[in-house]
Amino acid sequence: MTAALFALADRVACVTGASSGIGRAIAGAFARAGAAVVGVARREAKLRDWVAESEAAGGRAAACALDLADGSAVAGAAARLSAPFGAPDILVNAAGINLRESADAVTPESWQETLEINLSVPFFLARALVPAMRDRGWGRVINIASLQSERAMPNSIAYGASKGGVAQLTRAMAEAWSRDGIACNALAPGFFPTELTAPVFENEAAVARNAAQTCIGRNGRDDDLVGPAIFLASPASDYVTGQVLFVDGGFTAK
Numbered sequence: 001m002t003a004a005l006f007a008l009a010d011r012v013a014c015v016t017g018a019s020s021g022i023g024r025a026i027a028g029a030f031a032r033a034g035a036a037v038v039g040v041a042r043r044e045a046k047l048r049d050w051v052a053e054s055e056a057a058g059g060r061a062a063a064c065a066l067d068l069a070d071g072s073a074v075a076g077a078a079a080r081l082s083a084p085f086g087a088p089d090i091l092v093n094a095a096g097i098n099l100r101e102s103a104d105a106v107t108p109e110s111w112q113e114t115l116e117i118n119l120s121v122p123f124f125l126a127r128a129l130v131p132a133m134r135d136r137g138w139g140r141v142i143n144i145a146s147l148q149s150e151r152a153m154p155n156s157i158a159y160g161a162s163k164g165g166v167a168q169l170t171r172a173m174a175e176a177w178s179r180d181g182i183a184c185n186a187l188a189p190g191f192f193p194t195e196l197t198a199p200v201f202e203n204e205a206a207v208a209r210n211a212a213q214t215c216i217g218r219n220g221r222d223d224d225l226v227g228p229a230i231f232l233a234s235p236a237s238d239y240v241t242g243q244v245l246f247v248d249g250g251f252t253a254k
């Protein structure tokens, strides 16, 4: 009974950002949990690495090298993403960027680039994959929000705006698609060491300050997201939609 609630066997998942960090951790965990996983990112070599690692662990994984900044590639992505294992039942929108510019340094181009990858792509990619989920009467969209969906931080005005948008996008997706059996939720990680946060983790004082702000007393580790991601991808969360689940060690509770 409990195992069935959290089962991902026979599911097909698409995870963007699978070449690195949080996306890679979730993509690997889904493959280990029995899903067939299509990983999306630009860097082919890193995707191949993830596929090899997943297959060595007995999982099914396929790489799809795609620049998500290319709008036409996103619009036509459904066929490519469905080619390896069939149409995805689960979409995790984990690709993201933070250009770390001060408010004074942001340009229209850098603003647009951030909003495109972090906010527009999750919507348009989901919309491309929703028809097949709707036909099946079951689906999952999992967005990746942030502490900055709720908190302002330095040198991140475009990123913060995009992540505030992701929280609301998640609720709007739920309103649009939940009646078709498609639950739409977001994970909001605290501070996790990845390529994106390398500049923060190079600063020992900032690492300690962020850890001290949590209730648990430490920053995140990749595996901390695995349970929540499997929960939101599996039948265990059938009546959960439109929610932002903070996986932040209690950072936002204080």
Ligand SMILES: NC(=O)c1ccc[n+]([C@@H]2O[C@H](COP(=O)([O-])OP(=O)(O)OC[C@H]3O[C@@H](n4cnc5c(N)ncnc54)[C@H](OP(=O)(O)O)[C@@H]3O)[C@@H](O)[C@H]2O)c1
Binding pocket: 016, 017, 018, 019, 020, 021, 022, 023, 040, 041, 042, 043, 044, 046, 066, 067, 068, 069, 093, 094, 095, 096, 097, 117, 144, 145, 146, 147, 188, 189, 190, 191, 192, 193, 194, 195, 196, 197
């Ligand atoms: N790390 C944290 O503490 C933290 C906290 C809160 C939220 N988040 C969010 O978690 C998500 C993952 O971030 P991360 O920390 O794991 O960072 P990361 O290690 O830098 O991973 C970012 C991923 O996005 C992909 N990506 C970026 N631009 C792309 C594009 N144009 N086309 C296709 N793929 C693209 C990258 O792949 P390629 O470079 O190979 O294309 C990479 O796989 C992001 O949405 C981020 O905002 C992270």
